[in-house]
Amino acid sequence: MNSKYQGFFQPLSFKSGIDLKNRIVMAPMTNFSSNEDGTVSDAEVAYYSRRANGVGMVITACAYVTPGGKGFPGEFGSDSDDMIPSLKRLASAIKEQGAKAVLQIFHGGRMVPAELVPNGDVVSASAIAAEQGHPSGEAPTPRALTIDEINSIIRDFGESARRAIEAGFDGVEIHGANGYLIQQFVSPHSNRREDQFGGSIENRLAFPLAIVDEVKKTVAEHAKDSFIVGYRFSPEEPETPGITMEDTLALIDALAAKDLDYLHVSLMEFWSAPRRGIDDTRSRMEIIQERVGKDVPVIGVGSIYSAEDALKAMSTGIPLIALGRELIIDPDWVSKVAEGRENEIETKLDRNAQSRLVVPDPLWKAIVNTPGWFPIQD
Structure with missing residues (x-):
């Protein structure tokens, strides 16, 4: 191994008592490949197993906590005890490869396609339609x-x-990012309530903080061993009104006081700068790390492909780096760095490598038919 990458392979201990063998995490990514009944498919098990060998922790695609929160076709559920055997298959496949397995849990709120939820009942903090990014095209x-x-x-x-x-x-990640229900309560765009869950930033944070408290209470009651609880958030929104960096600092201050194992920032670009709400030209990631990094480990993510990309990102002090698209492109990223073969890392998707990369058909079709999402080798 090249000595400059040794920092990737230092263990990290969470507050819960769980240790990660290294600092590289598989980011949660929707794969559209579950069975119709919400159970995990064989293709998904194979996909995760292929990527779990090397990373310290795998965070799964989001699982809906209630049928009314299902956000994607081919999404698996955690909404009933009937799903436990299915979830067990997934956890076992990840852990057998030596990684810690974390289930991301979520509710899609106003971003769900009406045809996927019972009676087409789309819900949110308030009766405000999404302005952009709704999978149905025309947002209900x-x-x-x-x-x-x-x-x-x-x-x-x-x-x-x-x-x-x-x-x-080994843990759960509360999905408070990417415009879904938890974020909809934080956002002044989607939350126009006038009760204890709306209005001031303190009231808009009541819902996510109550979820954190409920999850931690459940863990205290039911987990016999140490169990990770993390939280993912998006630092800003483009809408006006929308979440600003000022709102985000209030959110992460509150979360840092909750004794969580980690905070996970959701960004497409690690080095992106704030849009508004703070007078600071540094990247959002650096601002967040400085604000709460001493209290809770921060996971950084966003267009990190090469070992040099990851090294530069970790130079900010961020202790954990999540790879998303890159682990689809090259599932052997970690082992290549460990073996001193970082120059062999693939950073563009090979269009002819679906079977070699063990990517399920629905995800592969989404990748190759969505221009600009992945760097693709033509």
Whole structure:
């Protein structure tokens, strides 16, 4: 191994007591490949097994905590005890390769396609349609959740954490990013409520913080061994009004006080700069690390392909680096660096390598038919 990359291979201990063997994480990525009934498919098990050998931790694609939160065709569920055997297959496949297995849990809120949820009932913090990025093209206007329904969804996140424990996962990641329900409560665009869950930033944070509390309470009650609880967030939104860096600093300050194992920033580009809400020209990642890095480990992500990309990212002080698209392009990234073969790392997708890379058909079709998503070798 080239000595300059030794930092990638230092172990890291989480507050929960779980140790990672290295600093490289597989980022959560939707793969559209689960069975119709919400169970994990054989193709998904093979896909994760192929990528779990080398990384310290695998964070799965998001699992919906309730049928009304299903955000994608081919998404697996954690919404009932019937799903535990399916989830157990996935956890076992990851752990057999030597990585820690973390289940990402989520509710899509106003971003779900109406045809995927019972009775087409699309819900959110308020009856405000998404301005952009809805998978259905024309975004439906959601129904505002009642207080009772909000409390029920909070409990659903706790129940999904319990199922993850029973299925043998090492942890859960609460998906508060990418415009989904938890973020919809934080955002002044999607949250126009006038009760205890809306208005001030403190009230808009009530829902995500209640979910964190519920999940941690569930872990304390049900986990016999150490169990990771992490939280993923998107630092800003393009909408006006929308989440600003100022809002994000309030969010991460509150999360850092919750004794979480890690915070995971969701970005397409690691070095992206703030849009508004703070007078600072540094990257969002550097600002976040400085703000809370001393209290909770931060996972950085975003267009990291080569070993040099990862080294530069870690130079910011970020202790953990997540690879998403790159681990689809080259599942052997970690072993190549460990063996001093970093110059053999593939950083563009080989169009003819689907079977070699063990990528399920629905995900492969989405990749090759979405220009600009992946760097592709023509």
